[in-house]
Structure formats: structure tokens, C-alpha cells
Amino acid sequence: MAEASGAPSAEERRREAETWFRALRDSICAALERIEDEADGPNADRAPGRFVRTPWRRPEEDGRDAGGGVMAVMRGRVFEKVGVNVSTVHGTFSEAFRAQIPGADRDPRFWASGISVVAHPCSPLVPAVHMNTRHIVTAKAWFGGGADMTPTYPDAQDAETFHGALREACDRHGADYYARFKAWCDEYFYLPHRQEARGVGGIFYDYLDSGDWAADFAFTQDVGRALLAAYPGIVRRHMDAPWTDEQREYQLVRRGRYVEFNLLFDRGTQFGIRTGGNTDAILMSLPPVAKWP
Amino acid sequence: MAEASGAPSAEERRREAETWFRALRDSICAALERIEDEADGPNADRAPGRFVRTPWRRPEEDGRDAGGGVMAVMRGRVFEKVGVNVSTVHGTFSEAFRAQIPGADRDPRFWASGISVVAHPCSPLVPAVHMNTRHIVTAKAWFGGGADMTPTYPDAQDAETFHGALREACDRHGADYYARFKAWCDEYFYLPHRQEARGVGGIFYDYLDSGDWAADFAFTQDVGRALLAAYPGIVRRHMDAPWTDEQREYQLVRRGRYVEFNLLFDRGTQFGIRTGGNTDAILMSLPPVAKWP
Numbered sequence: 001m002a003e004a005s006g007a008p009s010a011e012e013r014r015r016e017a018e019t020w021f022r023a024l025r026d027s028i029c030a031a032l033e034r035i036e037d038e039a040d041g042p043n044a045d046r047a048p049g050r051f052v053r054t055p056w057r058r059p060e061e062d063g064r065d066a067g068g069g070v071m072a073v074m075r076g077r078v079f080e081k082v083g084v085n086v087s088t089v090h091g092t093f094s095e096a097f098r099a100q101i102p103g104a105d106r107d108p109r110f111w112a113s114g115i116s117v118v119a120h121p122c123s124p125l126v127p128a129v130h131m132n133t134r135h136i137v138t139a140k141a142w143f144g145g146g147a148d149m150t151p152t153y154p155d156a157q158d159a160e161t162f163h164g165a166l167r168e169a170c171d172r173h174g175a176d177y178y179a180r181f182k183a184w185c186d187e188y189f190y191l192p193h194r195q196e197a198r199g200v201g202g203i204f205y206d207y208l209d210s211g212d213w214a215a216d217f218a219f220t221q222d223v224g225r226a227l228l229a230a231y232p233g234i235v236r237r238h239m240d241a242p243w244t245d246e247q248r249e250y251q252l253v254r255r256g257r258y259v260e261f262n263l264l265f266d267r268g269t270q271f272g273i274r275t276g277g278n279t280d281a282i283l284m285s286l287p288p289v290a291k292w293p
Numbered sequence: 294m295a296e297a298s299g300a301p302s303a304e305e306r307r308r309e310a311e312t313w314f315r316a317l318r319d320s321i322c323a324a325l326e327r328i329e330d331e332a333d334g335p336n337a338d339r340a341p342g343r344f345v346r347t348p349w350r351r352p353e354e355d356g357r358d359a360g361g362g363v364m365a366v367m368r369g370r371v372f373e374k375v376g377v378n379v380s381t382v383h384g385t386f387s388e389a390f391r392a393q394i395p396g397a398d399r400d401p402r403f404w405a406s407g408i409s410v411v412a413h414p415c416s417p418l419v420p421a422v423h424m425n426t427r428h429i430v431t432a433k434a435w436f437g438g439g440a441d442m443t444p445t446y447p448d449a450q451d452a453e454t455f456h457g458a459l460r461e462a463c464d465r466h467g468a469d470y471y472a473r474f475k476a477w478c479d480e481y482f483y484l485p486h487r488q489e490a491r492g493v494g495g496i497f498y499d500y501l502d503s504g505d506w507a508a509d510f511a512f513t514q515d516v517g518r519a520l521l522a523a524y525p526g527i528v529r530r531h532m533d534a535p536w537t538d539e540q541r542e543y544q545l546v547r548r549g550r551y552v553e554f555n556l557l558f559d560r561g562t563q564f565g566i567r568t569g570g571n572t573d574a575i576l577m578s579l580p581p582v583a584k585w586p
Contacts, residue, residue, distance in 0.1 A: 081586070193572045252582070259583075260576070263556035264566060273557060279486045283553070286585040288554075289545070293374070293581055 008089050010137070012112060013213060017135040018140035020116040020217075025086045027115055028119020030073055031085075031232050036076045041240030043122060051084065057280050058089050066091045071112060071281050075288070078126070078239050082119040082193040083284035088112070093138075097275065102207060103138030111137040114145070117227070118285040124251035125150035125238040127199070128258065130285070131219045131227045132268070141213070144222045146181065149229050149234075150199030150258060152251040158234045159200045165230035166203045169222035173215060181205045191261055198261050212271055252291040259290050305406060305429070306506060310428040311381045313510075314408040317426075317517040318379045321410055322365055324525050325377075329369045333534035336415060342369020349571050351382050357467060359384045364574050368581070371419070371532050376577035381405070386431075390568065395500060396431030404430040409437070410520070411469065411578040417544035418531040420451060420492070421551065422443035423578070424520045426513045427559075436505070436513045437499035439474065440520050441482055442527075443492030445544040451527045452493045458523035461498045462515035466508060472492040474498045484554055491554050545584040552583050 001241025009208030015163060029051045036048035057068035062074045076082070090111040121128065149162045150233025161246050163182075169180035185204035190197055203223070208216050262285050272282040295571025323342045329341035349360035362380025369375070371526060383404040391397040414421065426438030438562050442455045455474075462577050463471035474496035482491035496516070555578055565575040 050420060075586075099474075193566045193575075224389040260556060263553060264563070270557070273486045282486075283585065286513070286549070288586050289582065289584045291582045292576065 008213075011139075013141075014113065014135075014137065017217060018113045020221055020224075021088075021090060021113055021133070021135075022087050024221075025070075025072065025084050025115055026197040027228060029074075030196070031228055032074065032076075032079060032082060033121045035078050035232060035235055036074070037237065038236070039078045039239055041078075041123070042242050043077035043150070044240075046077040049074045050080060054062055056281065057268050058091070058278070059276070060089045067277070069281060071284060073284065076122075078121060078123070078235065079289040082118070083279050085116045085284060087114060089280065094275070096262075101138060102142070103140035104141040108192070111136070115224070116281075116285070119231075120255070120287045121235065121239070123239060123241070124152040124243050125241050125245040126235050127155075127162075128255075128287075129227070129231050132220050132222065133223055135217070135220070140209065140211040142207045143216045144208060145220060145223055146183055146188075146202060146204035147223060148199055148202035148204070149231075150254075152247070152254050154200055155238075161234055162178075162202065162230045165226040169219070169226040170203065170220060173212075173219040177219070178203070179207075183210075189261065191257060191265070194260070195255060195265075196257070198258065224266070248293075249291070253293065255287040255290040258287055264288060301506075303434075306434075306510075307406065307428075307430065311406040313514055313517075313560075314379045314381075314406055314426070315523075317514075317549075318363075318365065318408055318522060319376050321377055321517075322582070324521055325372060325375060325412070326366065327369070328371050328525060328528055328532065331529070332370075332371045332415070332532055335535050336370035337533075339370040340368045342372060349574065351384070351571070352569070353386045358520035362571070362574060364577060366577065369415075371414060371416070371528065373413050373415040374581040376410070378409045378574050378577060380407060380571075385530075387568070394431060395435070396433035399432040400433070403478050408517070409574075409578070412524075413548070413580045414528065414532070416534070417536050417540040418446040418534050419528050420448075420455075421548075422520070423515065426516055428510070430514070434503065435500045435502040436509045437501060439478055439481075439495060439515055440514060440516060441478055441492055441497070441498035442524075444546075445540070445547050446466065447493055448531075451530070452528055454540060455495065455523045456491070458519040459516070462512070462519040463496065465515060466512040467503075470498075470512070471496070481553065483557070484550060486557075487550060487553070491551065496519060540582070542586075545582060546586065548580040548583040549585045551580055555579060 033050060051072040051074040053070050053072045055070045058066040060066055061159045067089035069085055072084040074082050093101055093104045093108045093110055099107050112134060116132040119129045128150040131147035135143050143235060147166060181203035185201045188204045210216050269282055300303060341563060344365040344367040345367045346363050348363045351359040353359055360382035362378055365377040367375050386394055386397045386401045386403055391401050405427060409425040412422050421443040424440035428436050440459060460471045478497035480495045481497045503509050562575055
């Protein structure tokens, strides 16, 4: 299909996407640091947390640059551990993966850029959250991602706030998006061996290529904005409330289930670990402490 | 091959193996409870731990009994969490697994009995240990298993004691067993994404069918006896020594690696979880608490 005059080139699209993921990272880090400043609960005697950024490079392929990323991690008084990673990588898929990736059978080269956020709060009353969006370019090009929330103690109002923001983002872009992507999320974040969901869900989408790049990119941006719209308020609702040792213990057991999902089932983790991805960045999602008592 | 007169029948072999795994379970539980009684270190004010046994049944297949097992777990003052599981299960492999299991292409029925031990001590100075042996019968029949040790702080004398006991067990049964099974262990218990071994190794063997069932069974028994010969002494050498908060913290980080191995790579865990095995029994191996700080 010929591009309309004035439409961004392939190179411009990649640059736009990468720039967005970095800008979103900055907004999310700033929003979570503001929460650290405001905290007036059980850990108020501690200093507010700040993100520490660590850049990393992917090993070169045949002597050529293969991209890299920046891990941003904060260990704070509201957020026991929160990681916000951005990366932009490129290279050539190994033989083993060409059959699995759309477009890679025709041309094994790829370019991928994305953002990944996982927040594990100190308080068992504050839900953990995950958001990831990405743009992948092979002989094809598509967006993927999603956001889901994992409370230790599910709360109807929090769930309504979270799902509501994602629904709004979806409804702006496709009449069937919310129903489809919510169901996809529920199916994806399920632990069959426990017969339970990872949390209260959210949305999950992949291989999104409607034929209108700008629209797909705008939707992906709105997913990031939905997290910013919903999650800080949910955190503030609960962060200053005291919690009991029993609640903390239960949180650590529930975090064990989070570890089980990420290591046993999460396709991104399995893919990254088995293809020589950056281990620290991939396993940033694991909680700071978890129990299997 | 016709069986020699007086050789045990297939049914007698299964009964002998199952009886051994149960007897070994009793010996191991008794040995570890004796250690709990003797403890005179940092947790001496606590009551000695005792194993609690919980039987479980596999869901029936087509209305027929499919076997089950007994989990034995102790949460003590030397052993923060130790599980000793025995199980004897039987049934029919699903289509998906028939190609992967020796003999199952000819006849999908199977019988399997085994013991699994994982000990996570309270003290970072006492090594964790794992031992598992099993007898599996399809159209073929074989033994498999092994034992390996995971210290937080490797100690040359402990490693010599542990490896020495396994070497003795191997040398009694096959001139090349120790070299082969030690190398297999080092290869199996390796975390590629961390570029590190899970611990100091031990032995690992599978599909052992030398043609002499009695000899293979005797070897498998000796692997269990080697654990009993080596591990209690290693525990006693260190269990009463005080440890620092830094050492405890490092132990919990190392336990995170143990979780990573078991959930990302261990074939038994992946197989069990994906084939509807008993989740509590399979994940008994996970440490009581682990950190990814």
C-alpha cells in the first residue's frame, strides 16, 4: 500500500514510537516520585524514594550495534520496588524464532521498542500494577501491550477506576477493543495450576495492525495515559492506611503467585530468558520479597 | 528377554520400589527430626520441628484410581522448610506426551513411584539440599534421580563430604557412573541467564536401564543412602553457628535463584504443572521466603 503524502516514513515512525516510550517513562517516574513525596503513612519516617536509572546495551551482533535500554528502579517508602524500563533493540532473529514471529519468515531483521512498568507497593492495601506497550517492526509492523492490576485485597472501587480508564482508552479507538482486549487479558494472566487469575485483570493486546499506523500508535499512547490516569489515585486512596502483620504476610504469599506466573507462564519472560535478553531488565518484574510458607 | 527363575515379577518390582521409597522417606524424616532435637544455636529457644504428613490423591482417570502420594513438611528451628514427598501414580499418558516418554509410543499406560526431598535451612551457613529418585514403568522400565547441594556460602569440606558420598554410591555400581552422572548434574542444574550453577552440584541420572533391574534398583537405593550418610553431618557442622543479617539477606537472594531455576528450567516442575500434577507437591521445593531486591 502506498503511503499518503505527508505520512511519516518508516524511520520517522520508529523514532516517534521510541520518543513516546521515553516520554511516558519520564511521566510515570515523575508521577510515582510525587506519590513518594506525599506519603504520610506507616513509612513516613523514611526518605521518599527516587528512581535510579541504569543504561544497558545489547551485545553487538556481528560487530554491529544491537540497541539497548535504560532500567529505572525505585525502592521507596510507598513503592517497595518499582521498575520502569524502556528499550529499543534491533538485530536479526535466530533460525529458531523466524517461524514464530510475524513477518520474520520473509526477512529475519527486527526492530522493537517498548516500555515496561511493574510496581510492587510496600502496603498490602495498595495494588501492584503492570503496564507494557511496545512497537515491533519486521517485514510487518504492529503494536502490543496491556495493563493489569494485582491487588492483595481486591477492592471494587479500585477495580472500577482501573477498568474504567482502560475502557475509555479502548472506546476512543475501537468499538470492540475493550471487550476483546479485556478477555485476552483474563485469558493470558491465568495460573492454571492454581486455577486462579493473577489479579483483577485489565487489557492485553498484540499484533495490532489495523492498517492505520497513526491510529494504532494513538491507541498505544492512550493505554499508557490510562495507567497514569488511574493508578496514582488508587495508590493515594490506600497508601497512608496502616496494615497488620497478617496482611503483610498474605501479600508476600500472593507475591509468590506473581513469581509463579512470571517464571512459569509469561511468554515475554520465557522468550527473553531463552534468547539471551538482559536478565536484570527481564526479571525486574519480580517482587522484592515473596513467600511460599 | 526371559526372566531368570526366581526373579521378581513386574508387580513385585513395583511393590519393592514403592516400599523402598516409603522406607527411605521414614529414615530421612527421622534423621532430620533428630537434628531438630539437637539444635543448640540461634533458634534454640524454639521448639524442635516435626514433620506433618498430608496424603493426596490424583484425580481419577475414567473413574479409575490413578494413585497419589504423601507430602511430609517440617517447619522447624534448623530447617525453615523441608519437604519429603513420596508418590505412586499410574494412568495413561495424554497424546501430547506419548512421543516424549520412552516406551509410551507403544503403550500409553504408565506407573511411576518416587521420593523427592528439598531442605531449606534457616541458617545461611547450612546448605540447602535436594534429592529425588524414581522408578518409571511404561512399555520400558527405568530408574532416574540424583542429589545436589546448594550452599549460600560454599565450603570445601562440605562439598568433599557430599560429593564423596555420591562417588562411593556410584563406584559400587558402575565404573563410569560418577563421572557421567556428575557431569549430567552440572549440565542440568545450570542457569543460563545468570551464567551460574544452581549450587555445587552432585549427580543426576535418568533412563537407567542396564538390563539388570536389581542392580539399577540397588544403585538407586544407594543414592538415597548417600544423602543420609552425608547431609546430616554437613548440617551439624554449621547449624549452631550464629549468622549475621547480611548473611541472611544474601541467602534470600540466592534462594531467588533457586526459584528461578525451578520455575524457569526444571523439567519435572514444568512437566508436572502442565500435566495437572499436584501443585502443592510440585512446588514444595520452593523456599519459604526469597528476595529479588
